[in-house]
Amino acid sequence: MSFFDAILRALPTVKDPVKVPNVRQKLLWTLIALVVFFVMGTIALIGLSPENALNLGFYQTVLASNIGTLITLGIGPIVLASIILQLLVGVKIINLDFSNPKDRAKFSGIQKLVAIILAVVEAVIFTIKMQTMPGMFFWVVFQIVLGSVILIYLDEVVSKYGIGSGIGLFIAANVCQEIIWRLFSFPISASGYPGGLLFLGIEYLSTGATINLLSAVILPILFTLLVFFAVVYAESMHVNIPLTVGRSGMGAKFPVKLMYVSNMPVILAATLFANISMFSVLAKGSFLESVMLPLGNFLTTPHGLIQEVILGTATMSMIWHAIGYMIVFVFICVIFGILWVEIGGQGPDAVARQLQKSGMSIPGFRRDERVLTSVLKRYIPTIVIIGSIFVGLLAFFADITSALGTGTGILLTVGIVYRFYEQLAKEQLFESSNLLKQIAGK
Secondary structure, three states: OHHHHHHHHHOOOOOOOOOOOOHHHHHHHHHHHHHHHHHHOOOEOOOEOOOOOOOOOHHHHHOOOOOOEOOOOOOHHHHHHHHHHHHHHHOOOOOOOOOOHHHHHHHHHHHHHHHHHHHHHHHHHHHHHOOEOOOOHHHHHHHHHHHHHHHHHHHHHHHHHOOOOHHHHHHHHHHHHHHHHHHHOOOEOOOOEOOOHHHHHHHHHHHOOHHHHHHHHHHHHHHHHHHHHHHHHHHOOEEEEEEEEOOOOEEEEEEEEOOOOOOHHHHHHHHHHHHHHHHHHHOOOOOOHHHHHHHHHHOOOOOOHHHHHHHOOOOHHHHHHHHHHHHHHHHHHHHHHHHHHHHOOOOHHHHHHHHHHOOEEOOOOOOOHHHHHHHHHHHHHHHHHHHHHHHHHHHHHHHOOOOOOOHHHHHHHHHHHHHHHHHHHHHHHHHHOHHHHHHHOO
């Protein structure tokens, strides 16, 4: 860790705001980051051959990437760096105390450094697989790395000056763009592209193709709405732990949501699977093909399986693959859920410490941090496991539908937007209340 200290001191960082930005300023910074992200997604890499055909489909949605542009790698390096460091912290190879602000800052700095290193490695691998013009290899690598570094610092800008996180913002933006494109894009007769679902539905209605209308147009929209309402309903489920505030005994509640871990386990698990599957595609023709290709095929999400079952075209091998994928995916979600809670300072010990400092206690018990910890341990660990299983299963069942923007994409986007709304409401409440400002000492 001391080796990293010198490097981290030399690594550029986004300075913390001198004064906490107000809601309008936070929204402005968030909007600026979003505009930059979309602009980067339209800037094509200079030096790629026109016949470049590398397309990773679903993985681009999960990783918020657009291959062939400055966001070719998307958030992949950022999330993969987080996964690697979480595992190293979880097995105690790296010892950090996340209740210590200095250790948390060190973790963030190391994560940024590892993300940049991963961006370089992935950029080289991508460029090898993509066809480049003569003499343009290193120039293409440089552009991909530059785009990834910009996204890394944009994520930091949003975290410090905006609302939510850059990772969530970019995922939601990419999924929303995909949904709008699949719904309303115009047909392109020259390439044979039939257009979005709106135009496709009109064509099927005019030709009387009822089965095609049901399977290709109505079911995707229906499944999208079902996933949307399921996530919104799940976000509202919680258990309230009664608290008292100060010596006055004013009543309060600490809600432990079913989605206590939010959608982070799904983001981490889906990104891990996407990276493995992506590298399995890139490993074709190399000595790793015999190992990576079967693994990548197994970790490929069984999209549209329900649609196949309804149409009677599903095979037993497809069903068994889906069951195996579901078990592994949910298990990984649970592991990441547990690690995320501990690293994010949301475990029973950290929450009890925060409540104690705020002058809160459990009614009928003495004011002691150990009492708070023991009560929270009855709820939080169990909720973390149940919540991780739930979001993992919800993501799986969303993925086996043909939902627009992919099931996982819809799940992540709805959760991200819901929490964005919650945080925005809290920011507005805080800004409009002088009492809350006085309590917080601002």
